[in-house]
Amino acid sequence: MNTLINxxxxxxxxxxxxxxxxxxxxxxxxxxxxxxTINFDAPDVYHLYYGDENGTPGSVLTFFPYAGLSRGRKGIGQLTYTAYSIPEASLSFWMDRLVSFGIPYAGPYKRFDETYLRFEDFDGTGIELVANRADVRPGWDNGKIPVEFSIRGFHTVSLNENNIDRTVSLLTNVMQHTLVAEEKDRFRFQAGAGGSGSFVDVLFSPNEVRALQGAGSVHHVAFSTDSDETQLEIREQLLSSGYQPTEVLDRNYFHSIYYREPGGILFEIATNPPGFTIDEPQESLGSALKLPEWYEPRRAKIEAALPVLVAEAK
Known part of the structure; x- marks a missing residue:
């Protein structure tokens, strides 16, 4: 069987x-x-992308920042924590760094064979840092954080569900994930070759409240596929399994299809190409506002409505 999801x-x-x-x-x-760039469906709102030096799939966290948006609520039917991979020796560095910026954290905790910290961003978005020795992805030297301590990319996403059976069936029977570990009510699945960036943890959480979307909420999680051809193949498999994926949508930097998993979380399948250097060179990624060609005639109006941003490492 071809590897459709990495x-x-x-x-x-x-x-x-x-x-x-x-x-x-x-x-x-x-x-x-x-x-x-901008939210293609709401051009008065930024779409901000963060990642490693090259914007490698598996490292990219993006945000729609709606000014004054009310805070959401974590709960079932939501991706509640996004975990990043950090080098094993960097745990104390990150604990000290979070304290220095006044960011409360919980942990260190143990899960499976990992040690991790848990905290939230200014809106309540759930973040974890997982220390592990197996991640060989390079770090990025931003001039402030030593490269030997820097974030490598994603490790795991955690899905809170009140009924996991159908979600597990989707992951294993359609999306080519395999069960690799379980601990109490947490079940870990991996895609492709496995390792950091391939893990999906499904949490059986029947007694939690239903999530409410707002600031700090995850809108969707996207899974990586190699090409337009593999994307169409997984789309056909989704259709034949009773799901209703969208048509392929052009997101400039990747092509996307979307669908709801049985617990209500929005899933996306995104192609690796064409990538983030399609409209600006690697050395200047993120330095200018990039618009899709159909919004270029409105650039002056769009730029005037957006706040000026300063992106500096601290």
Whole structure:
């Protein structure tokens, strides 16, 4: 069988203030802003992309910052925590760094064979840092965080469900994930070759409240596929399994289909190409506002309505 899904491509969330969002992910976590564009469906709102130096699939966290958006609520039917991979020796560095910026954290905790920290961004978005020795992806030297301590990319996404059977069936029977570990009410699945960036944890949480979307909520999680051809193949499999994926949508940097998993979480399948260097060189990623060609005639009006952002590591 062809490998159709490689792991996580990106995670997209909601925020309430664009500059505070940049301050957290670029300033504190040390991610690179790899793309500054707009919400294609609401051009008066930024779409901000953070990732590693090259914007590699599996490292990309994106946000729609709606000014003044009310805070959401974590619960069932939601991706509640996005975990990043960090080098095993960097745990104390990150604990000290979070304290220095006044970011409360919980942990270190143990899960499976991992040690991790848990905290939230300024809007309540759930973030974890998982220390592990197996991740060989390169770090990015942003001039403030030593490269030997820097974030490598995603490790895991956690899905809270009140009935896991149909979600598990989708992951294993259609999306080519395999069960690799379980602990109490947490079940870990991996895609492709496995390892950091391929893990999906499904949490059986029948007694939690239903999630409410708002600032701090994850909008959707995207899974990586190699090409337009593999995307169409997984789309056909979804259709034949009773799901209703959208038509293929052009997101400039990747092509996308979307569908709801049985617990209500929005899933996306995103192609790896064409990538984030399609409209600006690697060395200047994220430095200018990039618009799809159909919005270029409105550039002056769009830019005038958006706040000026400063992206600096701290």
């Amino acid at each position: 792991g996580i491509h990106h995670v997209t969330s909601l925020a309430s203030d664009a500059q505070r969002n940049v301050d957290f992910y670029v300033g504190i976590l040390g991610l690179r802003m790899i793309k500054k």
